[in-house]
Amino acid sequence: MTRANVTDDIEAIVEDTDLPRRLKDDVYSTIEERDVTVEEADQIAKAVQSRYQETRVDPLDPVGTVSAQSIGEPGTQMTMNTFHYAGVAEIDVTQGLPRLIELVDARKTPDTPMMTVHLEDEYATDREKAHEVVWKIEATRILALGDISTNVADMLVQIDLNEETLMERWPTVDQVEDVAEEIAETIESKLAVQTRQAGTMIEFGPEEPSYRDLLQLVEELREVVFKGIEDISRVVIRKEETDEGEEFVLYTEGSAFGDVLGIEGIDASRTTCNNIHEIYRNLGIEAARETLINETMHTLEEQGLDDVNIRHLMLVADIMTNRGEIESIGRHGISGNKESVLARAAYEVTVNHLLDAAIHGEVDVLEGVIENVIVGKPVQLGTGDVDLRMGASQD
């Protein structure tokens, strides 16, 4: 790669430094602006390099402890109670401390799962097309389609479907009767009953006349999903500004990341969700790590605590994904899998750990921080790791 505005000499000097790409680029742009000589460029590069090396973490620095403090202190300022708020697109999202705890605990399902669904091509620009995708995702239950009434005299459940709603939600079907037929078939297979359908009216009843069975059928009917994905209860459509103009973005309440990725019209390269386990299952450990960092940083930013350095969150995410799967921070995850008995016992359920260790004859080599604090030895960090000996001879 050659740069237009700097000489080969300067480029050789800068490329020779021990700097990361981004800093090198910064050095180039500074040099270009100031019109400097080769000697000056050399001085600039040297100065930047020494500054960069100074700010690096020293060997034996307790980065984990520093991270814990750096996330813990702002954590004390976060909202304790789950204030659901109508933020982006009026969807309730858990935030603040509960969300942060949820993330580091690696809960299987978040309190408020949600997805951000991006669309591709004409689906992103055409509102009608975008709505087509919405109906494919959002779970459609019977109450959204028409009115149910129970006829106790004839022991029948009667459904009066709304014609307009049907045409809106099944945009690809031309005839209302076809949709009604499809709905009737779904009811037959899900509830195991015989239905009679005429126009937009559907009626069915229990095999034996029984008031209890009739009510039971109505209850079950309410839960049947006729279209869309069961876990997604609501979809909000929003127009957003991008670099290339405007596009429609969908926000969903509830998530089914794997199912959604396969749906036509969805941009499977940008769609995300806030459940790290779903990301891990569908996109792998690296994507899960990325999402963890994004979500933790976002949670902190939301609370105005954006001056937490991203490196701390990256470290947390690195540790949580170190074994190739998501581990929580705590008794069942990272802390519970520590080698040292004393370290585990110091965390939670002390007696159980000590008892188990005694039964199995475990040995503690006293290498970690906690063990050494317990036994009162210098911790093997920083200067504590270095043994100094005085030389016998003097010269």
Next chain:
Amino acid sequence: MVDVSQHELVPDHSIVDEDVLDDVLEEYNIKKTDLPKIKRTDPATPDEAEVGDVIKIVRNSRTTDQAVVYRLVVS
């Protein structure tokens, strides 16, 4: 199924050659088993990777432009 590698959250995964790997391990002065792990069944693991292979991952890093990390494939 969807092509996982196309997703913007998924960085490049590639298998590391045996001799390149030795240089890497020597540079960091570690054993292969000290590396972070990745599951054989992980959606982003290249199809031809086997248990014991090392995967090179080139991330778009937030702190440097690109960060190269390695993961050992485990079952």
